[in-house]
């Protein structure tokens with residue numbers, strides 16, 4: 001089956017140019033000035049449209065048990081939402097059960113992933129350190145194509161590991177060609193601040209932010225980076241929310257630490273004032289790290305523009321307002337942490353980044369597709385438009401507008417963080433490996449067509465032994 005995309009403007013992380021794309025068996029096999037419509041080809045006219053590589057969201061929590069509840073999207077609703085929003089690959093977090101091996105846990109998650117509409121991979125979370133876990137790391141990378149893991153420095157009693165454990169895991173992961181995602185917040189200080197706050201009767205959602213101040217994130221970010229440096233291992237700092245934490249990333253980069261940093265759409269666009277909305281509306285915006293004071297946004301955007309931040313991930317961790325977020329109506333510490341964003345990440349970063357003049361089109365592609373692909377071992381199969389790449393493509397009309405509303409979303413959530421925001425630029429079609437899965441905003445692809453992503457190992461490029 002041949003498909004030709006005619007007359008579009010191709011955008012990659014480095015180039016913008018007009019050309020036609022030839023797709024055969026799901027792969028891009030030609031890019032040239034003009035392909036005439038062969039009789040056996042499906043021809044798509046992309047006049048007046050951008051052709052972007054599909055978005056790659058490396059930070060999702062579909063079907064994820066957490067904080068005595070579980071996320072509202074599974075691999076069916078979640079990957080439909082992703083596709084509608086221009087995302088053609090995700091990397092989801094697993095969640096281990098107590099006493100379960102990483103490999104056994106992974107098989108359970110691969111089963112869940114089978115209902116996926118788009119391509120999917122996993123980061124294995126390690127929340128319980130033991131020698132066996134270390135032995136499993138090379139097997140995960142070599143046999144399973146799982147070349148990333150995740151560690152938490154917060155959520156004590158549920159996910160948190162200590163520094164010594166982090167060091168040992170990072171070291172072995174680095175040797176095995178695995179990059180370690182780190183959630184960097186000082187869990188011990190946060191738990192104490194929460195206890196102090198509740199003891200004073202301060203229970204409203206704004207205290208979620210006050211008990212997780214920037215210092216708790218920047219301290220943990222600096223510590224994680226020092227541990228990675230000592231272990232001579234690559235590290236990925238997830239969801240950088242504030243200038244102070246970003247500063248730690250900049251300092252570590254200067255020292256030669258192999259660090260990649262991510263931020264999320266909500267930190268770029270929303271701020272702490274949402275946690276003061278009346279009638280517990282504020283509960284919808286509770287995530288960790290919390291939304292920050294507005295001035296941080298400018299520094300995060302500049303971090304993207306300068307290359308200090310190389311990816312934007314949604315941290316899609318959706319909970320229903322009614323029945324899940326409301327668990328914490330009288331106590332912010334009981335509000336499940338996390339917000340929805342998988343369906344909107346592509347549009348939000350495009351609109352507030354490109355339309356508002358903060359980043360170039362190429363930079364948009366870099367943080368939404370190329371950066372994530374390169375960081376997580378998917379490049380050069382995913383993450384750009386070129387010969388040999390999977391034909392994961394988003395056709396985008398930059399002149400049409402739409403208003404975001406939860407009433408029209410595929411995400412299985414009863415609200416949307418960006419409700420009422422007008423976005424200039426609409427997704428007209430999405431192709432996954434050459435197959436049209438979204439047309440005119442509607443998902444038409446079939447569940448279960450997504451493929452598991454067996455990923456390349458991550459090479460260590462830096463040594464911490466400095467020459468000077």
Ligand code: URP
Pocket residue numbers: 061183286287288289315317337338339
């Ligand atoms: O609030 C958040 N981010 N919830 C999801 C779990 C995590 O920390 O990534």
Ligand code: ZN
Pocket residue numbers: 006007019020033034035
């Ligand atoms: Zn043409």
Ligand code: ZN
Pocket residue numbers: 183238239288289
């Ligand atoms: Zn996190």
Ligand code: ZN
Pocket residue numbers: 059061315316317
């Ligand atoms: Zn997360």
